[in-house]
Amino acid sequence: MSAPDHRLTAEDLLSAATGLLAAEQDPLANMANLSALIFEALPDLNWAGFYLYRADASALATIFTLTGSTVPSGQPVTAQRLTEAQSDALLVASTRGELVLGPFQGRVACTRIAMGKGVCGTAALSRATQRVPDVHAFPGHIACDTASASEIVIPLVLSGRLLGVLDLDSPRKDRFSSADQHLLETLVAAFLATLPVSA
Template identity: 45%
Template sequence: MFTASTLSGSKPEQYRQLAEQAKALLHGESDRIANAANLSALIYHALPNLNWAGFYFFDGTELVVGPFQGLPACVRIPLDKGVCGAAATTHQTQRIDDVHAFPGHIACDSASNSELVVPLVKDGALVGVLDLDSPVHARFGVEDQEGLETLARLFVESLG
C-alpha cells in the first residue's frame, strides 16, 4: 500500500499511482463496505495533512457514517447541513479552504480547517459522499479535487 513517503512525481502522477492502487483494491469486489474501508485507508495513509478520510452513505433521508480513518465522526448528517450535505444535494464536489466560513458547517472535529467532499452518484442516484478533512487551511487544490473525483468514480464503478 502507498504511503505519503512512497508516492513519487508530480501531484497528478501521485494521484495516478493512487488510482492504480485503488483499482487493484477494488478489483473483483462489489461490497460497498469492504471497498469503502479499503479506499478510506488507502487515501488516509497516502495523502499528507489529513485528519479524516471516509464515507457517508445516503439512507434515503440523510447521510450516515460509513467506513473511515480518523477520530470518531458525526453519525448522521442531514442533507441541508454542512459541506457533506451541500455535496450530496448539489451532486457537485465541494472544496472548502476554510470550513469555519462555510454556512452551516458541522464541526465533528474542531481541528479540521479545510474539507473536500466528492458526491457519489450512480445512474443519477445519490449513493453518498467521500469526505476528506484537513487541519491545514486551503489544503485541497484543483489537482487534489480531480484526483479524488477519480478515486470516487472508481468506487462508484465497483458497486456493479
C-alpha cells in the first residue's frame, strides 16, 4: 500500500491536524485520522501509526501497591502522589508492559512490541524520540516490513505517564530530518493537548 502522490506542506499538515483534533474528542478516532493524514502528507512513507502502551497485571499491581491506592480500574495514579523512591519503582514496573498495535496506515504490522525492543520499544522505554537513519544498523531492530529502511518514533507522554508511541517508517534510508522530528513532535503535542490529564 502506498500513500497518494498529493503532499501537504508542514504548515498545511499542522493546520489540517489542528482542525481534525478540534472537531473530535475521541482519542482513537483522532489517532486514526492523524495516521491517515501523516501518511498522505509526508512523502516516502510505507507505514505511519500508533502503538499503545499496555501495562501487564504485575506492573499494575506494583503501581497500586506503591501508592497504597484503591483507585478503581481505569483511573490512573498520578505521579505527583509518589515519593522519589516510589517513582523509581514505578518506572521499573512500567518496563514490564508492552506496546500494542493501534490505528495505522500501511502494511500489516507487528501486533505487540516489548518495552525496550526495537525502535518503538526503545522510544517507549526511554521516553525519548528515536530518529534512525538506517534501521538495519539499529541493534535489535524489529522488521515488521522488510521494505523499511529508516524510522522515527515519538513517545506519547502525558503528565509523566507513557501512553504509547507514534511510529513512521520509510523505504528510504535517512528519510527523517530534524525538521521532520520537530514537526512530528509538534503534532504529538497537539494530540496530547486534546486528552484529559487522566487519559
